[in-house]
Amino acid sequence: MQHPAKFFKYLKPSTGKERKLLTRRWSFLCVGVLLALVSIVIPLQAGLPHAQMADTDSKVLESSRIPAGQISAGANPGRTLDKAQSGGQASHAKGETGPQGEGKAGSTGAGAASKPSAAGNKLIPVMEPDTRIALAPTIVTELQNKEELSKLKAPALPATLILHVNSGLIVTDPAGKTELGSLETVLSTVDGQMIPAFYVKNKETVDRLVSMLKRKGIEDAFVVSDQGELVKRARTEYPVVRGIVDFSAAGDLSREGLMNIRRQTTKNLAKIAIMPAAASSREAVNYLQQRLIVVWAKEISDAPRTNLAVHTLITAGVNGIVTDSPKIALGALKLYSHEKTLVRKPYIIAHRGMPSKAPENTIISGRLGLEAGADFIENDMYLTKDGHLVIIHDPVVESTTNGKGKVEDFTLAQLKKLNANKLFPSGYPNVQIPTLEEQIDLARSKGKMILAEMKSKNPAAMEKLVQVIRDKNAEDLMNVMSFDAEQLRRLSELMPEMPCGLLTGEIANESKVDQSLSGTLKLMQVRNTTLNTTYSGLGQNFMEAAKHRGLIVSPWTFNDKANFMRYFGYGAYGITTDYAFWASDWAASVTPGIEKVVLDMNESTGLSVIVETFKGTRTDSKAEIIVLDGQDKIVVSGGKVTAKEQGTAHVLLRYTASIEGGGRYDLYTQPVTLEVSETGGAAVKL
The missing domain is CATH 1.10.10 (Arc Repressor Mutant, subunit A)
Structure with a gap:
């Protein structure tokens, strides 16, 4: 100086x-x-604040390799959402703290961060279908023959085109017997109108394909295989490409079979699993989605039943439909045009339990959140001096207890002597800091899950987490997330079958969807994580574009009811809040009061639905009847159906839910079968 x-x-x-x-x-x-x-x-x-992204420049991500077994650390119908977005950025409270309460929205906590480079923005301008479904299933088709390629034209274009590729980089029919043309020729014909998904069957194909993708700078693409290790090989060499594991020929559909799909998909660095349509029940789809697997269901048409098959998958809540009749699938989505429609339940995530009503991160707080209807307890974890994982938000105990000092300097016995009622001294005379084991027991008793955030930076903490999960047989109860990319890397090494989420700050940009989504995908793909982000800057356009890429978006933290309601209407995967009771009495799902109806000629019957709220209350309610097929067999008037002619018809039952402030949304049952018989019959109740 x-x-x-x-x-x-x-x-x-x-x-x-x-x-x-x-x-x-x-x-x-x-x-x-x-x-x-x-x-x-x-x-x-660019809408991407410098300190908001994680710690690897996007140019490095494009060419980086993931070491084996590791991770490196309602739209307007008929318009594209990936390019040239206009306005619509959601209002939000600046500086709102999220699940981690770091005090400033946008801090990733993952060390030095860098923004994505604009040079790599190469997203396909996917056309959104004409529907009012929030995050409607993306439509996917497989190229079967040359003639089919010429028929794929707007406005009936699927979002993704599966191309079966051999080791000579020749596109073939799905059986691999008929060559349809060179990959470069087919891609040129497609001309950037659909996202390519390259189906591979051997290592040589993977290596040659990856080399070509790198050379041409193709980023907005998938690699698909029924051999998970091939997907992993491609993703390891070229992390920006997304992975899909094909289980469409799977036979075991038990809970353990579904868990194995989760394991195999995740350990092979993928997020999307293709399921057979027959296995894609509401229950199975929800089970996988809740455990961070994106479900695409493969439907094979059989002429007159195709429309019914598509509606069965739509109302099952699948994230994508793989069909050889994309025009029919897109047409089916138009039916859902009455009100904003939810085909999947947005999961309510009880942030630290119910801190608006009880001491945060305690068993009583978690119990209140779950009893209010939350699907997850969100927590924060540190490791005690004697090697126990405890649930507490801050690194020091004085924030919530009568003690003083760093959490990780205490033994479990010492922490258990503290009173964690500092924020709620009245009504809770003595509450303890719980262990992870105690919280697992609570979640299991309620049939719910835990969204576990690793706050500790101690490598032994992640080792302990994996040990507890295995000792408590709690793999199916847990999703894991962290701001700390290094801890997530450790998790992927110790338990590669466990999905995880990267907590980030404000990286979505509703007015610059193409640019911010491109960067976000690179950030997530190199770590194989979900996007657990502040809702600042996040909106419907970004989320709709992200769904086509299999990106799970779980925003936080909603302590303003207007924004809570808005993102609920967007169909967000999960909504993290201190006020889980806001949605307690909202309709979460509907099922038909009668599963199958058999009627005499000219006989009439009423059809109703059972409405279940988030907290589990079930009531019988009237519903609107939507005829799918068999219009010549029945007559619908109000809530009644009258038999007209012998045969079979199928209907959907629609329930319009109302919430405070004039909010409305539609829920649909799965198809109900009506048979008209000359001999008479009876309604078969659920």
């Missing part, structure tokens, strides 16, 4: 030499200031 006297001398130079020196120094200073301003303005214009 200059001596003060010399510095002030140069502010008022007396010689030509001093004037030249001052001019040169001011020039350097101005250039430096200009460069600093540019470095600030560019990320702001």
